[in-house]
Amino acid sequence: MSKYIPTIGIEVHVELKTNTKIFSNSINGYGRMANSLTNVIDLGYPGTLPTLNEEVINLGIKAATVLNCKIRREMTFDRKNYFYPDNPKNFQITQNLTPIGYDGYVEIDDNGTKKKIYIEEMHIEEDTCKSTHRKDKTLLDFNRAGVPLIEIVTKPCISTPEEAKLYLEKLKELLFYTDVSDCKMEEGSMRADANISLRKNESDPFGTKVEIKNIGSISNVKLSLEKEMARQEKMLDNNESFKEQTRRFDSKLNDTVLMRVKETGNDYRYFPEPDIPTVIVTDEMIESVKKTIPMLPDERREKYLELGMSEINSKKLVQNRDLSDYINELLEEKIDFQQAANLLLGDISEYLNKTEKTIEETTLTKERFIDLVNNISNKTLSSKNLKDILSKVMEEESSIEEIIKSSNISNITDTDKIEKIVNEIIEANPESVSDYKNGHDRAIKYLMGQVMKETKGGVNPSIAMSILKDKLDN
Amino acid sequence: MKEKLTREEVLHVADLARIDVTEEEIEKYQVELKQLLNDIEKVNDVEGYDDDMMVAPWDDNTTLREDVPGEMLDPKKVVENAPKHTGNYIAVPVVITENESEGA
Amino acid sequence: MRYLDKSIEEINKLLKDKKIKPIDLVNEAFDSIEKNSDLNAYITLNKEEAIKRAKELEDKEVDNLLFGLPIAVKDNMVTEGLRTTAASAILKDFVPIYDATVVEKIKEANMIIVGKTNMDEFAMGSSSRTSYFGAPKNPWNNEKISGGSSGGSATTVASGDVPFALGSDTGGSIRQPSSYCGLVGMKPTYGTVSRWGLIAFASSLDQIGPMTKNVLNNALLLNVISGHDSKDLTSSKKEKEDYTRLIGKDISGMKVAVPNYFMSDIVSKEVKEKIEETLEILKKNKVQVDYVDMKYLDNAVNLYQIIAMGEASSNLARFDGIRYGSSIEDASSIYEMYTKTRAKYFGEEVKRRIMVGSYLLSGENAKIYYNKALSIRDDIKKEFDRLFSDYDFVIGPTTVTTAYNLDDPMDDPSKSFMDDVLVIPVNMAGLPGLNIPVGLSKEKMPIGMHIIGNRFEEAKMYQLAAFLEKEINFEGGK
Known part of the structure; x- marks a missing residue:
């Protein structure tokens, strides 16, 4: 255990999944031709004024709800004034005084110990434009300018880098599942800053705060906090003092690097945005948003366990939202859910990855899926056979039974039938039987091959093998 | 009441406003800005008002816009008015380092 | 007699009867504009396009009273394809790529834009002398200012070039030049006219309004x-209304409050006497006139300085030479490019106001x-509410003096604010204010009365103004 207590706070920006930008009706899109998704508002043209996207408020309410925040019922916006080329008006419209959500929490599970990570506030604001830095100039693409963001700020209540990681995973899962954001850190639709200070005792004042900006992945948040803790510990041990500063994580160096030492504090000259009158959040708005919130990840995991899935399958299924949504429509069915989860996470996932399809894009309707699961549960279909017919199952409309029949692989699971065939093969191959009995293990493989040949591969191999062994050993 | 701002005060506001000032102008602004600020100082003598604030004489609360895309500009039009551009991008002098980006 | 000097109804009839085009x-x-070019009313003329538009209209039905009539637009309202400068060097070559809503509306009404009028740079000033393009002159006396910031609009209407102009009013910029030039000028209730496409000076105060020689044209x-x-x-979101509907109706029984501050020693003797004369006319016509006390009026200029300069420092931050507008060549860094x-490219008045505004919002100053x-702004509004619970109008002079000389010194940074001391409270409260000319000074310069109405009571203000117009028969009118 370290002799210092870390205090960690996390700020997350997520881009909201809307059709249009927050203050203009140009498209909110990613990866399009430079400056093709803008209008005069996004470019900060003289005379332009903001309008406010309804969906941004709805998603704000949704996020606030799932993060257990109180929702502000009367909001205004504020201007944050700073000059920067990526900031077209040289002020950013944000919520400084009346954030849409406040006093919330997210519950994490750290190896069986539950802990609430408290959220100070979450506010709505606009994104900046994208700058590309060349040697001799900086190029500006305003497609991102005005994309709606929410910034979620925790209280300084996170105690370990692991907790920080768990918090971010949980946050990402919640916002992704509620369609607030697609939370792609690699595309910048989710961005995290962490700040950390160390002190010796709980009763001491907080130590000097260091902020680590724009960390590219959740695992790097944990890693950078660990590195930063180690760096600060060493300095504190040596009685070295340091100033409040901003650092970044360099994944090549695998360490944090100084960006700038904090000066007297930025002077953002906040004042209320006069162009956007008070926004009222009504009961009706909150109620209609709440209706759109699907079953949340924690509840899903619990439900899956209840239905007999293994812990690992439950977890994995929730990690794949498409498949989780798919199975959620079958929760009332009487099927073997563990088998269903195996199927979805195994062969079906493999097929989907290979073909780059979503499950909804295949012909595997809920009814056919139920048939498939049942055919496996009652051993009509072996996993080998499933592999053979999978592409038909996923691409054709005919019933599972028909596919099994037409593929001529009526899987023989009837042990009497298998025994009969095995006996025939033993009788027809006395040499191989005696080879086996003399210790030549290869002989059993030959016999098994004969069984398969006889049944044209239609026998369940594990059942056949065990019957064959039984017969030879006795 | 002092009649001049200090040089530093003038330089600070000029920096906030991103306006370059010459030596001569600094001296001029030391006096002129101070005069305006002395006028403004009078609000501190006002009494009897309540705490309610009025940001603007708004008649209604905000009516939210439907999330439906509208017309956008041709990228060519975007760069047409810009003093400098490279292809579809608007160009500015190099911004010191990527790390400096304040972002949102 | 020129057709443009006839009444709007007469011109409309001539157009309808195809007697004129x-x-x-x-x-x-x-x-007229060319003859008066030394008055410097315009920054950019739109002659070619105006002629083209006039010819297109020949085939169209004369569908409203303002059909085919020429109008001048203040150069802080953006016009697609027509240079818009806000009288600043930073926009001296700026050609907008969209139309302001007011511009769309006057085009829809088939009015013809003749040009963009001169003004104080970014509407900051009270004499239009901060214009990068030089000051416009007062047609009543070419040595005098026409006021500001909508000075060019006032000049071109007063000189008879066009019957209509649009101005904008942040702290008196429609009413004060209307007063100096003998015009009817209305700053409507905040929110009446869309600000989309108006280059913002102070967003919570700015409002566009009409400037004309007579009340009817103004209401139209x-x-x-x-x-x-x-x-x-x-x-x-108030429903559209016909602002002419009360013109000509009886005014007896109306009640007018005159705040003592508006008739105090800050107002010149000559102006005060003319206003008193006018109040006597009202009394004779069964209008009740009471002198009242009103708090915070003397603080309005200081509040205006804080709010307008604070907002302006933010609104004008976008002029950075990156996306549009003038820019220095070969900046070595982005910081240098900005500064x-x-x-x-910003003028002195603008720079001063941006710097003070930045200071006022910085750190603890906010x-x-x-x-x-x-907070005090909210109390000003409450004071007006109190008066309007008893009175129909609040009245006083529009300006403390008549128009002063173009070569009066400009070295006092407070002066341009004090010129508007009587009109600024209206913007603070978002109320409508109207200037109606009520007579001339000894020097033959116009004097205006300031009628302040309750929110959205412009029609009633036009009713009173039309009555005075008829009674006084101001010689510059028609």
């Missing part, structure tokens, strides 16, 4: 430009000054 009116307007133009606009969240561009200003 819109091009005749456009030609008259440009003849307000009919055209008012109405809800979903592009401006501060635009009122040198803004130093070179609390010390800005929030306090917003």
Whole structure:
């Protein structure tokens, strides 16, 4: 255990999944031709004024709800004034005084110990434009300018880098599942800053705060906090003092690097945005948003366990939202859910990855899926056979039974039938039987091959093998 | 009441406003800005008002816009008015380092 | 007699009867503008396009009273394809790529834009002398200012070039030049006219309004430009109304409050006497006139300084030489690009106001000054509410003196604010204010009365103004 207590706070920006930008009706899109998704508002043209996207408020309410925040019922916006080329008006419209959500929490599970990570506030604001830095100039693409963001700020209540990681995973899962954001850190639709200070005792004042900006992945948040803790510990041990500063994580160096030492504090000259009158959040708005919130990840995991899935399958299924949504429509069915989860996470996932399809894009309707699961549960279909017919199952409309029949692989699971065939093969191959009995293990493989040949591969191999062994050993 | 701002005060506001000032102008602004600020100082003598604030004489609360895309500009039009551009991008002098980006 | 000097109804009849065409009116307007070019009313003329438009209108039905009539637009309202400078070097070559809502509306009404009028740079000033393009002159006396910031609009209407102009009013910029030039000028209730496309000076105070020689024309133009606009969240959703509907109706029984501050020693003797004369006319016509006390009026200029300069420092931050507008060549860094561009292309008044505004919002100052200003602002509004619970109008002079000389010194930074001391409280409260000319000074310069109405009571204000117009028969009118 370290002799210092870390205090960690996390700020997350997520881009909201809307059709249009927050203050203009140009498209909110990613990866399009430079400056093709803008209008005069996004470019900060003289005379332009903001309008406010309804969906941004709805998603704000949704996020606030799932993060257990109180929702502000009367909001205004504020201007944050700073000059920067990526900031077209040289002020950013944000919520400084009346954030849409406040006093919330997210519950994490750290190896069986539950802990609430408290959220100070979450506010709505606009994104900046994208700058590309060349040697001799900086190029500006305003497609991102005005994309709606929410910034979620925790209280300084996170105690370990692991907790920080768990918090971010949980946050990402919640916002992704509620369609607030697609939370792609690699595309910048989710961005995290962490700040950390160390002190010796709980009763001491907080130590000097260091902020680590724009960390590219959740695992790097944990890693950078660990590195930063180690760096600060060493300095504190040596009685070295340091100033409040901003650092970044360099994944090549695998360490944090100084960006700038904090000066007297930025002077953002906040004042209320006069162009956007008070926004009222009504009961009706909150109620209609709440209706759109699907079953949340924690509840899903619990439900899956209840239905007999293994812990690992439950977890994995929730990690794949498409498949989780798919199975959620079958929760009332009487099927073997563990088998269903195996199927979805195994062969079906493999097929989907290979073909780059979503499950909804295949012909595997809920009814056919139920048939498939049942055919496996009652051993009509072996996993080998499933592999053979999978592409038909996923691409054709005919019933599972028909596919099994037409593929001529009526899987023989009837042990009497298998025994009969095995006996025939033993009788027809006395040499191989005696080879086996003399210790030549290869002989059993030959016999098994004969069984398969006889049944044209239609026998369940594990059942056949065990019957064959039984017969030879006795 | 002092009649001049200090040089530093003038330089600070000029920096906030991103306006370059010459030596001569600094001296001029030391006096002129101070005069305006002395006028403004009078609000501190006002009494009897309540705490309610009025940001603007708004008649209604905000009516939210439907999330439906509208017309956008041709990228060519975007760069047409810009003093400098490279292809579809608007160009500015190099911004010191990527790390400096304040972002949102 | 020129067609443009006839009444709006007469011109409309001539057009309807095909006795004249819109091009005749456009030609008259440009003849006059060219003859008066030394008045410097315009920054950019739109002659070619205006002629083209007039010819297009020949085939169209004369569908409203303002059809085919020439209009001048203040150069802080953006016009697609027509240079818009806000009288600043930083926009001296700026050609907008969209139309302001008011511009769309006057085009829809088939009015013809003759040009963009001169003004104080970014509407900051009270004499239009901060214009990068030089000051416009007062047609009543070419040595005098026409006021500001909508000085060019006042000049071109007063000189008879065009019957209509649009101005904008942040702290008196429609009413004060209207007073100096003997015009009817209305700053409507905040939210009546869309600000989409108005280059913002102070967003919570700015409002566009009509400037004309007579009351009827003014109300007709307000009919055209008012109405809800979903592009401006501060635009009122009130239903459209006919602002001419009360013109000519009896005014007896109306009640007028005259705040003592408006008739105090800050007002010149000559102006005060003319206003008193006018109040006597009202009394004779069974209007009750009471002198009243009203708090915070003497603080309005200071509040205005804080709020307008604070907002302006933010609104004008976008002029950075990156996306549009003038820019210095070969900046070595982005910082230099900002500071040198803004130093070179902003004028003195603008720079001063941006710097003071930045100071007022910085650090703790936002609390010390800005929030306090917003609190007192709310109390000014409450004071007006109190008066309007008993009275129909609040009245006083529009300006403390008549127009002063163009070569009066400009070295006092407080002066341009004090010129507007009587009109600024109206913007603070978002109320409508109207200037109606009531007579001339000994020097033969116009004196104006300031009628303040309750929110959205413009029609009633026109009713009173029309009555005075008829009674006084002001010689510059028609």
